[in-house]
Amino acid sequence: MAITVHPDLRVAVAVPIGVPEAEVADHVRSRARWITRHLQRFERAHPVRPPLLYVAGEQHPYLGHPYHLDVEPGRRAVVLSEDRLLVTLPGAPSARGIEAALRAWYVARARTLFAERVALLHGGETPFSHIPVCLRVRWMRRRWGSCHPAGRVTLNAELVKTPLSCVDYVIVHELCHLLVPNHSPDFYRLLATRVPDWKQRKAEINGIRIF
Numbered sequence: 001m002a003i004t005v006h007p008d009l010r011v012a013v014a015v016p017i018g019v020p021e022a023e024v025a026d027h028v029r030s031r032a033r034w035i036t037r038h039l040q041r042f043e044r045a046h047p048v049r050p051p052l053l054y055v056a057g058e059q060h061p062y063l064g065h066p067y068h069l070d071v072e073p074g075r076r077a078v079v080l081s082e083d084r085l086l087v088t089l090p091g092a093p094s095a096r097g098i099e100a101a102l103r104a105w106y107v108a109r110a111r112t113l114f115a116e117r118v119a120l121l122h123g124g125e126t127p128f129s130h131i132p133v134c135l136r137v138r139w140m141r142r143r144w145g146s147c148h149p150a151g152r153v154t155l156n157a158e159l160v161k162t163p164l165s166c167v168d169y170v171i172v173h174e175l176c177h178l179l180v181p182n183h184s185p186d187f188y189r190l191l192a193t194r195v196p197d198w199k200q201r202k203a204e205i206n207g208i209r210i211f
Helices: 021-030 032-045 095-122 157-161 164-176 185-194 198-206
Strands: 002-005 011-014 059-062 065-073 077-080 084-089 134-138 145-147 152-156
Touching (some): 002 032, 095 134, 095 152, 095 164, 157 164, 164 198
Parallel strands (some): 065 084
Antiparallel strands (some): 145 152
16 A cells, blocks of 8 residues: 655555455554655645635736736726736626636636647647647646547646746646656656756646645
8 A cells, every 4th residue: 555645735545456444544544644744744835825815905826927906897807917917897896706707817818828838839840749639728626737648638727827837847748648648757758858847847836836
């Protein structure tokens, strides 16, 4: 049995087929101090963000830069300026309405940006350029991206909140899975040919607690 503590505070237990549940529970309990120590280390490194209230003055990131949220009455719109995100809504804007407007804006931005970056990073003289790619953007709770062997690449809309270097890292990571569907040494060798500093970028995005 193997226990893994992830940076997002998930604890995963890999168990051989046929091991009784009671034995698994005993093993986890025996490793409780080790698990707690690693959870605390990750929590200190990237503390959990307080829940967003969607009120004026809050900070909301876009491509790694924090913008102050402003809210005004007016026609439904979200406008990005030098240092703020202005949300205008008819009547008296509610937190739910502001959240809905921002989520729709993030998705629209993500679809445009990700399509541009995928076209750039997938095309040209790349090992995977001969494999057609279908891009999807959606909200995902635990992962930045995923790749289906048929060429379907799914990216988390939250990714648009991270720096462009992280966006490109995740995209290339998923494109490499078109050729190597696992995380074997072959996969990382291929990734290193496309993103030589992938370890630094991975560490950077692992330190971002947006979910």
